[in-house]
Amino acid sequence: MTISLGTASAAPGESAIGRLDIGETRDGSSVGLPVAVINGVDDGKRLYLQAVSDGDELNGLGVIRRVVPQLDPARLSGAILVVGIVNYHGFQVAEHRNPIDDRKLNRTFPGDHTGSSSERISAAVFDAAKTADLILDLHQGSTSRMIDEVRVRCGRRHSLHSECLQLAKVFDCGYVLDQKGPEGQLARVAPDEGIPTVDPELGGAVGFGEESIQRGVEGVFNVLRHYGFLDGEVSTSRQTRAKRFDQFGAPVGGIVDYRADLGARVSAGEPLFEITDAFGQSKATVEADNDGIFWRSRRLPQVAAGEYVCSVGTNVDSY
Structure with a gap:
């Protein structure tokens, strides 16, 4: 089956890059987020992967830049949908929030196709995310100094909590924050749609943090192997969890x-x-x-x- 995300369309065994329309800028020109589809030659699960929903958090983009070129659809089961930069406007000016509506974009999910700029972006990417079996929403601790960790945001009483916690363990940063997140976070909203979702917080840096990016790359490939996208076994280690x-x-x-x-x-x-x-x-x-x-x-x-x-x-x- 051919899979499309925005203008990126890939048949089984193919990959493609393109743009996902999110509206227009102040001069009336169209704006699109950079997206990719890697459609495996064999059937399997679907992973949705995104980064830079906070415009100054770049380590997730650093991970995507390394992961996507290594993905060969001829060796992949299932499909991977990628949005490389979610907060387009914040990224352009290196600001955490979306400067168009002064909102923190990762508080606006599931979004609104007729709402504010951030709500429209969230709605557009959430349409793609809802088609997935697993979601990784790559973040970092803004420009603060922070350890590498993974956040489980659905709450410990949620029916998908154990599956989200397992996904966090497979990502294998070593540390997990298991605390219900604020309303509007993707990692809190998507489990309500039945999709295990975690929020890896890959250190904290100004620009790229090399060690955190490498840990994120390893985490993504751990997930791909553990859930059957790629061949290979993953040995998960015990995680230190804070609540x-x-x-x-x-x-x-x-x-x-x-x-x-x-x-x-x-x-x-x-x-x-x-x-x-x-x-x-x-x-x-x-x-x-x-x-x-x-x-x-x-x-x-x-x-x-x-x-x-x-x-x-x-x-x-x-x-």
């Missing part, structure tokens, strides 16, 4: 010095960071509220009072 976050802001303004490294185990009462003035004089020290893992931190050292500094993953176990 919630403690987030910490700056009690005073100044310069941040961290007392914990990314991925480190921290104990309740252990110092996480110190804030000094411009002359190195200590103004405040912030300690962990609970045992957990030092998960994420801001990149720039200067903070104002009340500004976000870091997060600790808590309620930690393994599976």
Whole structure:
């Protein structure tokens, strides 16, 4: 069966690239997202893969640039649908949100074909995503510093929770955040359509982060092998899972010095960071509220009072 996504159309054993129409810009010219279809020579499952729904999160695009050229439809069972850049407008100006409607695009799923710019984009890509058996929505921790992790966003009482958790384990980043996500996230909405979906958060970088991209490439190929798209066995490892976050802001303004490294185990009462003035004089020290893992931190050292500094993953176990 020939499979199409926008202008990309591929018969069994073929691949194609094209554009998916999402409307018009302010000068009336049409806009299309870059898309690809890899249609395997044999029948099988369908994977939907997307990146850059947040316009400054580029590691997912780095993964797609490496994965797609390696996919030979003559050796593939099933099909893979790819949207390389979802937040077209944010990507053009390297901004997290869609500057046309000032919305975070990954809060607008399932979208609306007659709604705002972000809602129209979400509706267009969700039409393709709904045809899949599995969904990978590639992200990163914006431009913050963050460990590589996979997020399961459907909620632990959802009927597809175990399948989403298994998909996260197969991706094999080593860390999983298992916490119900905000309304409008693809990884929360798609399971309601019966599709196991996860949100790999591949580190945090300005531009590309090489180690995180490579981990994402390996994760995608793990999924392709485990679910029968490609030949080969996958040995999944135990994942460290956090079920919630403690987030910490700056009690005073100044310069941040961290007392914990990314991925480190921290104990309740252990110092996480110190804030000094411009002359190195200590103004405040912030300690962990609970045992957990030092998960994420801001990149720039200067903070104002009340500004976000870091997060600790808590309620930690393994599976």
